[in-house]
Amino acid sequence: NFRCRSAFKLLEIDDQFRLLQPGYSVVDCGAAPGAWSQVAVQRVNSSGTDAELPRGTVVGIDILNVPPLEGAHFLSCHDVTDPATHAKLLELLPGGRAHVILSDMAPNASGFREMDHDKLIVMCLSLIDLAEKILQPGGSLVCKYWDGIFVQKLQKKLLSVFSSVRTLKPNASRKDSAERFFLARMYRKPVK
Numbered sequence: 001n002f003r004c005r006s007a008f009k010l011l012e013i014d015d016q017f018r019l020l021q022p023g024y025s026v027v028d029c030g031a032a033p034g035a036w037s038q039v040a041v042q043r044v045n046s047s048g049t050d051a052e053l054p055r056g057t058v059v060g061i062d063i064l065n066v067p068p069l070e071g072a073h074f075l076s077c078h079d080v081t082d083p084a085t086h087a088k089l090l091e092l093l094p095g096g097r098a099h100v101i102l103s104d105m106a107p108n109a110s111g112f113r114e115m116d117h118d119k120l121i122v123m124c125l126s127l128i129d130l131a132e133k134i135l136q137p138g139g140s141l142v143c144k145y146w147d148g149i150f151v152q153k154l155q156k157k158l159l160s161v162f163s164s165v166r167t168l169k170p171n172a173s174r175k176d177s178a179e180r181f182f183l184a185r186m187y188r189k190p191v192k
């Protein structure tokens with residue numbers, strides 16, 4: 001009983017790569033209605049279901065309202081790209097650090113494929129700024145994008161701060177959609 005079928009994409013990705021470990025802190029960007037957060041809560045044990053395992057943290061963010069979920073803290077009506085949201089995240093995360101940033105964010109599709117692609121890439125790029133503020137060295141990022149001309153630019157940026165970047169197309173993602181995910185692992189803070 002997930003809130004949305006999108007849960008199966010994250011389950012598939014996590015079954016393959018084991019990103020979400022008990023005790024981990026996770027930020028879920030574009031969390032509404034909350035299905036990815038449900039998966040994250042289970043996997044990091046943030047509701048303390050398994051008393052033997054360390055208890056993790058899940059913080060979800062959306063510009064829309066996200067209905068409450070045990071084990072998750074939601075920043076409803078918050079924009080992921082807004083620095084004020086970043087400040088709140090720093091307070092909510094233990095030690096101000098996340099092990100994993102998830103993003104299934106998407107703008108409202110205008111129907112103009114290139115424009116939507118461009119908008120989503122800009123949102124993904126903002127996640128790299130967020131990572132610099134909150135992502136633990138060695139941490140991971142999963143972000144959805146729509147295929148198009150600016151993908152290489154995003155990939156290059158990701159590769160400048162993550163040791164490994166790969167493209168995923170889960171079976172649960174419709175074959176005929178332009179939807180893809182980047183899985184970026186082994187974060188290293190940029191040297192400045």
Ligand code: SAM
Binds near residue numbers: 033104
């Ligand atoms: N992963 C979610 C789940 O499993 O329930 C579904 C996410 S839905 C495909 C994309 C979400 O991104 C929408 O709820 C939308 O409001 C949100 N979104 C779009 N732009 C955003 C932004 N700038 N900040 C936060 N959320 C945003």
